[in-house]
């Protein structure tokens with residue numbers, strides 16, 4: 408990708424902090440929140456969604472273009488740069504016309520190459536920075552594909568936003584971070600700034616600081632955090648928005664790492680690979696626990712129906728199909744056989760408790 412990065416370095420000191428409400432609700436809310444955030448001295452960019460993509464129709468879908476002058480006024484009063492989400496060519500036209508500084512493309516949009524192309528073509532008319540959230544499903548090529556598609560139309564000021572992935576497994580988090588994916592992006596696209604949106608990963612205000620810290624520990628380039636003057640009354644994402652007090656505390660506690668002193672590049676890459684391993688291991692354990700809970704259910708069911716625990720035919724089929732899958736993935740046969748035997752033994756032990 409052909410990128411320009413000077414503008415990003417000029418935007419703020421490390422790390423870039425973007426903050427603001429999930430959605431613009433009123434002019435008063437925008438002006439007051441922007442004034443508070445500017446006052447902290449740590450925030451460079453103010454975020455607010457004008458068009459809100461909601462899962463179900465009927466919920467608050469944003470104030471729309473009516474909010475554009477509110478953002479412009481907030482910029483005049485605070486000096487903060489303004490960013491909002493665009494999801495259609497019409498949004499882009501309105502945002503460019505109003506003179507908004509930057510835009511982001513939401514997780515639901517990134518997944519759709521047709522819309523991304525349409526937005527990219529319109530956005531390339533001006534050289535405003537475009538931030539691209541990861542798609543909802545953990546497909547790294549969709550994310551990179553969207554970035555490349557936009558880049559090819561001539562947009563060189565690009566940033567990726569890591570906002571987590573739809574949770575297929577049970578989790579306290581609203582979206583699973585799968586840190587190995589943004590790290591992979593950082594490794595594959597050197598020079599592309601990658602920031603984290605801990606609010607949409609956490610889904611609950613109390614968890615936001617921990618996720619943000621993790622992003623800083625990986626030396627990601629910045630954070631996008633949702634802040635609302637009265638989170639309980641927020642018209643969208645009420646649970647995850649930080650109050651002013653919580654945001655102050657968050658800024659105070661955030662520990663920002665220096666670039667590694669000795670042999671920085673080596674250590675940086677090493678720690679990124681290790682974080683990828685940590686994240687994948689956490690998912691492997693979660694999936695193993697899920698597997699064993701199904702085993703437990705099946706154990707109860709067999710016992711109710713007086714059926715033997717050990718079903719040789721089924722086991723032969725599991726061995727055969729899993730070995731074939733493992734083979735396709737390039738995993739060592741002996742290792743997989745040992746692992747399957749261990750899993751089988753544990754499954755029998757669990758079922759024997761019923």
Ligand code: PEP
Nearest residue numbers: 429513514515540570607
């Ligand atoms: C948002 O930032 O408010 C938003 C809708 O995010 P996402 O596209 O990540 O769900």
Ligand code: MN
Nearest residue numbers: 429633643644
């Ligand atoms: Mn939100």
